[in-house]
Amino acid sequence: MDTKKIEEIVYSVIRDYCKNNNIETEISKDTPLIGSNRIMTSLGLVNVIVDIETAFLDEGTEITLTSESAMSGRISPFRSVGSLCYFIGHQLGIEQ
Amino acid sequence: MTSKISNIKIQAITSFLPEQVIDFRENYKTIFGDKRVEETIRATGIEQSHLARLDQTSSDLCFYAAEELFERENVDKFSIDGLVFVSQTADYILPSTSIVLQNKLGLSKDVICIDIHYGCSGYIYGLLQAVSWIKVGMCENVLLLAGETNSKLVNPLDFALKMVFGDAGTATLLTKGHDEMAFAIHSDGSGYDKLIVPAGGYRLPSSDDTRVSVQDRDGNIRTMDDMYMNGMGIFSFSIGNVPNNVREVLSLQSWSKDDVGLYAFHQANRFIIDCIRKQLKLQWNIIPLNLQKVGNTGPASIPLLLSEKGNFFSEEDREKVILSGFGVGLSWGAVACNLSSTHFYEPIIK
Numbered sequence: 001m002d003t004k005k006i007e008e009i010v011y012s013v014i015r016d017y018c019k020n021n022n023i024e025t026e027i028s029k030d031t032p033l034i035g036s037n038r039i040m041t042s043l044g045l046v047n048v049i050v051d052i053e054t055a056f057l058d059e060g061t062e063i064t065l066t067s068e069s070a071m072s073g074r075i076s077p078f079r080s081v082g083s084l085c086y087f088i089g090h091q092l093g094i095e096q
Numbered sequence: 097m098t099s100k101i102s103n104i105k106i107q108a109i110t111s112f113l114p115e116q117v118i119d120f121r122e123n124y125k126t127i128f129g130d131k132r133v134e135e136t137i138r139a140t141g142i143e144q145s146h147l148a149r150l151d152q153t154s155s156d157l158c159f160y161a162a163e164e165l166f167e168r169e170n171v172d173k174f175s176i177d178g179l180v181f182v183s184q185t186a187d188y189i190l191p192s193t194s195i196v197l198q199n200k201l202g203l204s205k206d207v208i209c210i211d212i213h214y215g216c217s218g219y220i221y222g223l224l225q226a227v228s229w230i231k232v233g234m235c236e237n238v239l240l241l242a243g244e245t246n247s248k249l250v251n252p253l254d255f256a257l258k259m260v261f262g263d264a265g266t267a268t269l270l271t272k273g274h275d276e277m278a279f280a281i282h283s284d285g286s287g288y289d290k291l292i293v294p295a296g297g298y299r300l301p302s303s304d305d306t307r308v309s310v311q312d313r314d315g316n317i318r319t320m321d322d323m324y325m326n327g328m329g330i331f332s333f334s335i336g337n338v339p340n341n342v343r344e345v346l347s348l349q350s351w352s353k354d355d356v357g358l359y360a361f362h363q364a365n366r367f368i369i370d371c372i373r374k375q376l377k378l379q380w381n382i383i384p385l386n387l388q389k390v391g392n393t394g395p396a397s398i399p400l401l402l403s404e405k406g407n408f409f410s411e412e413d414r415e416k417v418i419l420s421g422f423g424v425g426l427s428w429g430a431v432a433c434n435l436s437s438t439h440f441y442e443p444i445i446k
Contacts, residue, residue, distance in 0.1 A: 042331075043136050047139050067335075072332070072335075076328075076332070
């Protein structure tokens with residue numbers, strides 16, 4: 001697992017979600033997942049979180065995107081696609 | 097706040113569900129659309145809820161649960177000397193609903209009554225109030241009623257909340273005994289606006305202005321007189337605080353997480369409970385769920401869950417039990433207790 005693979009999985013899940021929900025937007029590292037400009041509902045984000053965790057598990061890597069440390073921190077890992085990828089890399093101990 | 101209170105017992109728990117059942121797929125797909133309904137069900141795990149009639153209040157639902165408890169446990173009503181009513185949907189601005197229930201239930205005039213205006217963490221507060229009265233010798237038998245008619249707080253066109261909350265009433269009888277309960281309760285008012293009905297109180301009285309419907313960017317419609325929930329805010333709060341709260345009461349009792357045979361979490365939604373479960377590294381077999389069929393019933397959710405699922409666990413499993421409530425306030429609390437001799441009666445529906 002490396003940063004490229006992490007981005008591939010995360011972008012793929014989010015693009016699938018957008019496609020299935022008729023959300024027309026270009027996904028980039030700056031795409032917001034929470035906040036006033038978010039591209040999906042909070043319930044949609046819940047399902048994307050589950051799908052990303054499942055996609056990593058399919059690759060043989062177990063991750064938890066909703067750890068206590070992530071949720072109690074001042075800055076959410078879900079503020080953008082890029083920050084989510086960084087958070088996953090950090091959790092997996094990958095140099096970025 | 098942490099505390100250990102001994103020489104008490106939870107004798108019995110009953111519950112009541114109104115007969116009107118709303119199946120989300122059947123009833124909401126034409127209003128909110130297939131994708132939204134399925135997305136919501138997938139995220140929350142909730143497929144249906146019970147709704148009270150327009151003329152039915154939380155105290156009515158609790159009244160039925162209490163009558164059931166008196167009958168099943170053969171309780172002399174005049175032996176009840178304390179009554180705690182936990183709800184955010186009281187009958188009146190004043191008087192307290194617990195006093196109204198004292199008369200309606202035919203309890204002694206010597207009974208002490210109190211309302212506790214809390215939601216999802218409310219059962220923990222109710223337990224603490226009840227056992228405190230018993231511990232200091234004021235009462236011997238306290239009736240704890242926890243109920244909610246959330247359907248009256250949610251705008252009919254707010255699909256995000258309509259597909260989460262349900263209505264229920266419960267009754268719990270607490271008496272003198274030989275058990276011990278460990279409590280850990282926390283409050284954080286900085287999050288008061290994460291789950292709120294903004295108007296209708298004295299800070300912002302209901303008016304023509306507050307009754308104006310507004311559509312949010314997710315398509316939910318509500319007024320300021322309706323319940324609002326910041327879903328991600330509540331989620332982050334729950335995951336960030338509940339696991340540690342559970343560890344606190346485990347530590348107070350000197351139990352390890354694996355000593356516990358039953359974890360009864362407030363039935364917020366399946367995703368939140370699963371995230372808490374993962375943080376605590378627990379297996380699903382000791383975490384019962386009933387939210388699929390009843391939704392989030394606020395302060396009633398823990399006793400309703402125990403009423404329905406308590407008997408699925410052996411007496412040995414129920415010797416070490418964790419109850420955990422969290423939500424509006426923000427407030428959160430947990431109890432480590434022994435429910436091995438508690439009587440659980442399945443919900444009555446009518």
